[in-house]
Amino acid sequence: METLVLQALSGLASASSLFLVASGLTVIFGVSRIVNFAHGSFYMLGAYLAWTLVTSLPRGHLGFWGGVIGAALGVGLVGLVVEVLLLRRIYRAPELFQLLATFGVVLIVQDLALLAWGAQDLLGPRAPGLRGSTGILGMRFPDYELFLIVVGPVVLGLLLLLFHRTRWGTLVRAATADREMAAALGVNQRLLFTSVFVLGSLLAGLGGALQVPRESVNLHMDLSIIVQAFVVVVVGGLGSLTGAALAALLIGELHAFGILVLPKITLVLVFLVMAVVLVLRPHGLLGRPQDRAQPATGGAEPVIGPAPRPLLRLGAAALLAAVVLPPFAGDYALSVLTEIAILILFAASLHLIMGPGGMASFGHAAYFGMGAYGAALAAKWLAAPMELGLAVAPLAAGLFGLVFGWFCVRLSGVYSAMLTLAFAQITWSVAFQWVELTGGDNGILGVWPAAWATPKLVYYYLTLTLCIGATLLLRRVIHAPFGYALRAQRDSALRAEAIGIDAFRTRWLAFALAAVMAGLAGGLFAYAKGSVFPTFLDIPRSVDALLMVLLGGVQTLSGPIIGAIAYTGLQEQLVRLTDLWRLLLGGVIVALVLFFPQGLAGAARARWETRHGDA
Amino acid sequence: MLRVTGLSAHYGRAHILDGVALEVGPGEVVVLLGRNGAGKSTTLKAIMGLVPPSAGSLRFLGREIAGREPFEIARLGLGYVPEERRIFHDLTVMENLEVGRRPAPAGMRPWTPERLFALFPGLGALRDRPGGRMSGGEQQMLTIARTLMGNPRLILLDEPSEGLAPVVVERMAEALRALKADGLSILLSEQNLHFARQVGDRATIIEKGRIRWSGAIPELMAAEAVREQYLSV
Incomplete structure (x- = not known):
């Protein structure tokens, strides 16, 4: 029984971390319809930046938390650059092209990270004040994991407030539903899209930064997290924050218990669940059909004729x-x-x-x-x-x-x-x-x-x-x-x-x-x-x-x-x-x-x- | 106020608009009449920048707006009410209005939700209703109200009477007359001549992307041959 509770708790902690990353991805997709492969790279950058900041700033609360926040902001800045220089030019391109472009960013970030931080795994310090553990049902559970369990719902709440209680959020939701109509009402989407992308990148960076006390920072973080984040976003329903939270919970707990019950097929399990969800609910748990969806390759296709001589x-x-x-x-x-x-x-x-x-x-x-x-x-x-x-x-x-x-x-x-x-x-x-x-x-x-x-x-x-x-x-x-x-x-x-x-x-x-x-x-x-x-x-x-x-x-x-x-x-x-x-x-x-x-x-x-x- | 000259537009290789010219003066209601597919909606969309014009000049308040982005055109004081209404379905009535809100130009009494609820009495009771769960008539009122929240000097109104019950059309005509009395200029695209003559000052007839006739509404009512040729179904 005690093991089960602890397992459930550690499932919650990973669900929380997963949600941070997935929320940024789903927010970006909801507005810009861009499937951002580079989101995992932003997560990795967040971890690396946080490692650098936390290890070089003076020890203590200010140094650690300042480093985490600074890393998130830094990644937001990187997101800004990527959006303005690259994505802004291809919002009208077919989805797959956007994917290709963001994959290009993945490759670039991989080598830049290698240049800046080297190939070896980096171990960061643990969070001040959260180094210990708490007794739960007679067993010890790390304080930092408890902290992570709290972070997820807090971020979800803040994001929901942002989207439903501010003018910016209302405009974002309007542009998500119908970009053209929002523009005809005087909404400058460019600014809106940029700000959403920065927000999403910042969340990915925060997710990465918060992993530093948990695991080593390495060059494989990007692809391993992006696949999981994709699963969460798709299972939850593209563009749905609450859906992403639900899906993160589902996947997090599945992992935690899957390891207990069926250690051999944990990897399969997650994707099996995704397949089942999509077969039963083609738009994810809380997703809806896209309002004005573009065909996968965009517009009318040219006729294929015989090849010229x-x-x-x-x-x-x-x-x-x-x-x-x-x-x-x-x-x-x-x-x-x-x-x-x-x-x-x-x-x-x-x-x-x-x-x-x-x-x-x-x-x-x-x-x-x-x-x-x-x-x-x-x-x-x-x-x-x-x-x-x-x-x-x-x-x-x-x-x-x-x-x-x-x-x-x-x-x-x-x-x-x-x-x-x-x-x-x-x-x-x-x-x-x-x-x-x-x-x-x-x-x-x-x-x-x-x-x-x-x-x-x-x-x-x-x-x-x-x-x-x-x-x-x-x-x-x-x-x-x-x-x-x-x-x-x-x-x-x-x-x-x-x-x-x-x-x-x-x-x-x-x-x-x-x-x-x-x-x-x-x-x-x-x-x-x-x-x-x-x-x-x-x-x-x-x-x-x-x-x-x-x-x-x-x-x-x-x-x-x-x-x-x-x-x-x-x-x-x-x-x-x-x-x-x-x-x-x-x-x-x-x-x-x-x-x-x-x-x-x-x-x-x-x-x-x-x-x-x-x- | 708005002067359109030589406006042309294409969808692919098909010519949709061919040298359209029209003019709307301050406080004037001009009705763009024509059958289905004549080019009425495209004219409005081209003015708004939603369909890129291939040639022609669009002058609004003395400024050239051809080639500008829709949001810039909207911010200059041109409002657009689409035919399909395009309410944001997940947003409440109040939120839909919020999306349209823009600061009023100096000297203009700004529109507020309260003023709009006075103009469209049905909407006031629905403040927190999501746009997707409203009747067609209510949505039509909301889409106009939403555009008015931007405090435009002129609105482009695309077939507001389409698909509405006669009593709702009457209320719509009343609201438009009130707006006109308030000094708003309107370019209205219509097929419904009965509705057009209730609110319009002048009419312009478009067919196959070209302007065929222009004149005052009473002139149009007198010219049976013109109505027969371009408007009868």
Whole structure:
């Protein structure tokens, strides 16, 4: 009994911390509709800044609390800079672009933090006056945790007062509901959005700063908190403060008790709950459908026509080069080329659901990884040869695509994207935690190609054939009646249904087909590397796929191909050139979002069309 | 007070407004008449900066406002009441009014919720009612009241009689006459000729994005051929 109470209390303390971060995220989303990936980075910055301030200021109450407040304010200032320099310019851009831009900020902050604070974990001092513990039911509970339990509800109360009892709050709520109408009434949204973003960043910074006495400050805080914060915000309902509080409570307690009851699947549990909530309540616990929601990719999409002749010639020349030149390439170049071919298929498969399908996926790595693990597990447990493994990979991924897709394609916009993320995290957690089957963090080694395909050049040609074949098949699908139906339901699900298209089934099949193709890419990747690891299905890999598609341009068929080549090439070069490749890559991403909002292929097409008249 | 010349606007490649010209003097009520899709709403939105004009001049109180942002135009004293009303559903009546509140220009008696409740008697009892739980007529009163809280010199009023019961339309006409008596200028877009002649001084007829006829209301009532050609359904 006593353990249960203490466990519940520590659940409350983590719920409180989680709420601080999630509240900022949900407030920002509610007003600006921006899904801010960099929110976790602000949290991390808050922790680092607080560590620096608290350790350099004189010890005592003033030094500690002054440091915490100062860190929160400092992060608010960083938020101000990010909003004014970057986000303000892209409020009208499609949601995914905003996500991409904020992910660029994540990369930049990671390297800046590394430069400023170094790679080692930092331990901060404990809070003065809260170092001890209090006896509860005969057991000791840390005072600082009790303090955190109080902070969450206090912040919630203050925020509710701010939003419901001040003119600023009333204006923010009005602009949240209908930006244009608020503007027509003389409300300067720019100022409003900036102030909201600063407030949200400040809350993230405060959340991070308050963690300093609890845990070490390190460079992984950003991604680990952002995923949890996303879960809380989505489960609570995007934009709902009370919802976020409820969800934080739910997730916090789930963690606390999950560890007692089912220590093996704590990671899965959280995402399972998110999936269940979204299936039962598509807009989260307290969320509502967005008033004037934008489609995921914004506005009317350009019609996809056959490629103009010069582009075909260019593509043919590139393909010819890919076939003729490799015999003269070294082993390293061959592995890079093999990887690029695989990533082209991976990007093209995601493009099918994002471009023509109009759906967003934050978890496409799940199917890539599922293919890789399918092949590796078949090799490990069934001693399956490569040929069989390469057949198992797309089938396994497709099967999961059918199951997960059945849930995901029912939702729309950010919720759907978050559900794909949840499923991806579930598969990741299984690969990570089910050590007996998957080897956990150590992965599965010894996944080698068949003897005939072992030479790097042969394996390259095998990969090239399968990947280019599959990519061309995907293009064919887009130009087939199924592709028309897919685009029709994207542009107007209602009208598509009215002419007899089963929008749900169309989306579902597209999702499964994309999973099959991603699975094939994953299988090829497993044999290329000789091993599989949980990183094959983690978030950074999903983000890679997103980046490739968005970099190339969502609404062009050559986009994913160009994006995959550009992204892999860029990353490869940057890693070789400098230790600060994240900083540079982040900078490039931000620049691309600002200057090429249609992606590389999109920008090229726009130039082509202005020069040759509108096609 | 407001002078529009050569105003054009496009949605994509479609020409929606083609050289629209009209004028509203101080304390005047001008009715923009025309059938569905003639370009009435777009004219009002273009004046307000909600649809970017592709050509033309918009002069308000002697200043060029074309190309300015909607919130700046609103702050110069131009109010906009949209056709769809666009009440903030989660906000109460009082909060909706608060969003519209702006300081009054010198020499003008500022609008207060109390004054507005006198003008629209139905609203006073609903102060704390969320906007989403009001009838269509109540919402229409609220959307006008909300715009008046900005103390505008001129309001753009988009089809206020649409979808309202006849008795509510009568009350609306009464309120508009009171506003006019108070010195407010109004540019009113309408399809309902009966309503238009109760409140309007002058009429301008728009069809397919072009101005076809302008004149005083009595002239329009006399010109049966004009009404037949542009307004009859």
